[in-house]
Amino acid sequence: MKKTALGNVRVTGGFWKEKQDLNRKVTIGAVYDRFYDTGRVTAFSFNWKAGEPNKPHIFWDSDIAKWMEGAAYLLGERWDEELSAKVEWLIDRIEEHQEPDGYFNIYYTVVEPGRRFTNRGYHELYCAGHLIEAAIAYYEATGRDRFLHLMEKYADLIYRVFLVEKSAAFRTPGHEELELALIRLFRLTGEKKWFELAKYFLEERGNPPEDNGYAQSHLPIRRQTEAVGHAVRAGYLYTAMAEYAAETGDEELMATCRALLRDITERKMYLSGGIGQSYMGEAFTIPYDLPDATAYNETCASISMILFADALAESDNDARYADLIEREMYNGMLPGLSLSGDAFFYENPLEIVLSDRTKHIHLPNNEQERLPITQRKKVFDCSCCPPNLNRMIAGIGRYFYAKDGETYFVNQFADSVFTEEDRKIEVKTDYPADGGVEIRCENIPRLAVRMPGWCRRVTASAAYKKEKGYLIFDRPGVISLRFSMPPRLVFADARVRSYHGKCALMRGPILYALEAIDNGENLQAIGIGSVKGAKICKDDRFDHPTIRLNGYRELPGKALYMSRPPKRKETELLFIPYADFANRGESDMTVWVRYEK
């Protein structure tokens, strides 16, 4: 199936409309303001001098580029003069400071001039990729092609340096992303050299290796069947591989991509969709190693999984890709954003124990064990995630619908309208708070509605057949569906050491968590035995309903070691949506809870 153009989708209400409104009203401005404060915006004036504060960092161009891409989607949906002026100011600066041969990179112009294309690890091509994506988005949203042409000129230079002259000190991007941008540019313009360059960057990997796997150049891509290294880099590479395979119809490479997805989702992914088990390298570790408190789970890595799943769906009409996108949208990506819309997590652990952060009582705070932060921040030194959220939330509608010939797919459920000439699909729903979905179709020959992978029972107002996880309706009119979504317990494979004897609570696509602020300290003394009697409660403090459930709590005893297990007290537990953790101050938190029938 092919993704539909963002312009064909309108998000009209419900959960995602609220997130998009928040993005427009708060997040996009908050990210810009913090980028301004930290010098990222003014860096585009290219007037930083040695010794001054706010020295441009190697990846600042990409921070701003992702923000521009997000702004572009907002402008495409609804014009905003002030936002447009900010984007145009940045494009003016890009035009002003682009070198005559097309080169554009702040760091290598004002900080380390004369050293361009010498350091594979310095994000130069990564920045180029995000700038190109921003230019494409701005052109698609506004029809303005100035930025696009500037970036085509830059792409031209990269083509010449890397593919024709081979004069750079390295052969492939040290942080993948440009490959995605080039395929997107090819798809927009039809210009084959962009695809050729993307192909070169992909096929050149591992021939011979340029790293040990940290940046995925340890093997040729066709022999990369296990996800390794820096998780965001990996996610972007695998996405590009899948798009490349889809474009060329390369079934063998596509099978490799699917093997990578299996390796991730069946051996290395947290229940939230988070990937990258360790901060050491922000990287994948080994299969079934899923420690919760130290989970890295970078917000950008979950975003990369959305891109990867979406790319794989291009050549396989299976609902499992949209299932994964759903998991990542709600549980992997959104914990990165505060409910207030102006603060961010870079790392998204599944457990917080506050006392672990100061337990080495004779050491100052900066010498304690390295653990994720416990409150969202306005900006990071490495602030890739906030603008990535800008662009993902603004462009989320692109994942709702897809098509393959005369079949139209409803992949995600949200109040929204899809239109394409005289064809129209309108979805009305309170999803994911409620499993009822109404779909009104006009002139749709064949409709494929995703039956969520977590759903065991659906009722539909019209006849359907099932195909690879989709409910297929021929010549549909108005269809009412109800996906049954009782709270359910989820268990992990016995090979995952951290989850033995534990379970997690989910409802529909939403993963839940316990916070100490509601349930008391020492969350690991809490256990549950079933979901019987679970109460689903509307709770305006959170994005989704909360769940009240009876469990037990083990009680302190009289000795450290005893001949009997601790006594238990029945207790009502309050589960909140995992993505909403840490929105009420610092608190212990856990997703996995002891299970005992």
Place this chain on the structure above:
Amino acid sequence: MKKTALGNVRVTGGFWKEKQDLNRKVTIGAVYDRFYDTGRVTAFSFNWKAGEPNKPHIFWDSDIAKWMEGAAYLLGERWDEELSAKVEWLIDRIEEHQEPDGYFNIYYTVVEPGRRFTNRGYHELYCAGHLIEAAIAYYEATGRDRFLHLMEKYADLIYRVFLVEKSAAFRTPGHEELELALIRLFRLTGEKKWFELAKYFLEERGNPPEDNGYAQSHLPIRRQTEAVGHAVRAGYLYTAMAEYAAETGDEELMATCRALLRDITERKMYLSGGIGQSYMGEAFTIPYDLPDATAYNETCASISMILFADALAESDNDARYADLIEREMYNGMLPGLSLSGDAFFYENPLEIVLSDRTKHIHLPNNEQERLPITQRKKVFDCSCCPPNLNRMIAGIGRYFYAKDGETYFVNQFADSVFTEEDRKIEVKTDYPADGGVEIRCENIPRLAVRMPGWCRRVTASAAYKKEKGYLIFDRPGVISLRFSMPPRLVFADARVRSYHGKCALMRGPILYALEAIDNGENLQAIGIGSVKGAKICKDDRFDHPTIRLNGYRELPGKALYMSRPPKRKETELLFIPYADFANRGESDMTVWVRYEK
């Protein structure tokens, strides 16, 4: 009760005789040879020159001193010309190189001359303490007083510098130990100035602080009620505090010492008796923080707990101190020694997961997470533990018997004979393999036999009454006792996060563990529900019987996350004595096992 003199006890057979024979035949020589290889022995020739290898380290004097103390106990038990020659050679060198004013320290003479008593953190007084203890032990064992007089001269200098002139750059030892040596010297010689100096070092702490608690000078000792800082330092200090309080009859200070013991045993001690939860500072962390895989549990720290418990018993005839000594002897101290007698653990974790040591797959081995080593080593850069085992094993008999007036205590059960003039106690037993104990007494007015704290049922051939955990027999003759020791499960207080839903297996005083070499990988997928059907098996590969017990193992499933808990398979488990782990090559290991009825 008062400890009995080591010379009054003879270990005649059984478990501890075997360990003592191993110490005599293997360990004492192995430690000496490695100390020779590494330059520790020849350092006593004081001819190291800048730029040469084997630069004397600040605590090498203490490594050798502890070895000399161990050698002294062996010589006291049975003369050995070769061993004696090694000790005498060292004493010759000490005599030769002691400075005219009595000062003796290799590091501050050959490496940093002119800097004596300037750096509290440099173990100078700690070395002095161990040398004094060695001199006392050698005098007691052999009657030879040369070494003792040399050390009295050194003690005299320390008295003058610290107490009279107060001319040192610090006021109290940065690593406690000298306090113990001074009290021991006072008890041997009756010379009050040694006690006065010990008292000064103790009372001076925290008045004002010389550290933040890492070396226990954050508060005056009377206000130290929580165990903090470096665990071995803490254990030695608390021991000295208890001995000081016992000497002076200071009930208030003794209560403080008991509060410290409670804080340790009821909030910060591993089930093995190990203390010092973290390698960061080799220190205590916070209450109920007992992570198994990263437990530091230095061998020396368990030894310090034996000393501390023994000191507390001086003024409280309660069996719980000997209970703690028993726990430490078998499970805390002995894991530090290989079954072959020539290799050592400094750290004694309660869990090993080998894959955690290489899971950051793009990092070289020296950049992985910091975790304890998995195989015992012959020598360490900081090799305090091996000679501490020499002296503790050689002198272990001193913890077997005690007396208070006309009451004689049997604190530990081992084939041994206690004699004091015409009074005699002879113990025959296969303890701890078996709970049967026969005690033959001659002219003993009153006998107090420890009823082990873990024991729920005892049978005795004579009438007794119970007092503070002791079975009291008046005018005993031959007494047969049987302490019932079925395998039992132990559980932890609900405040210990790492042990929720888990149990450990013990039998008598012995703690058990599972190794992957016997039970397969992924030990945390294993669970047990009771000790029913447990089989106690003689197994010559280990120090104590092994236990076979039926449990279950969770099986790998078809997906990473599932709607049902993993399937289980019944399986027979082999538990080995914890202290004997890692004697058959590298293996995963765990003490705590999932518990589900």
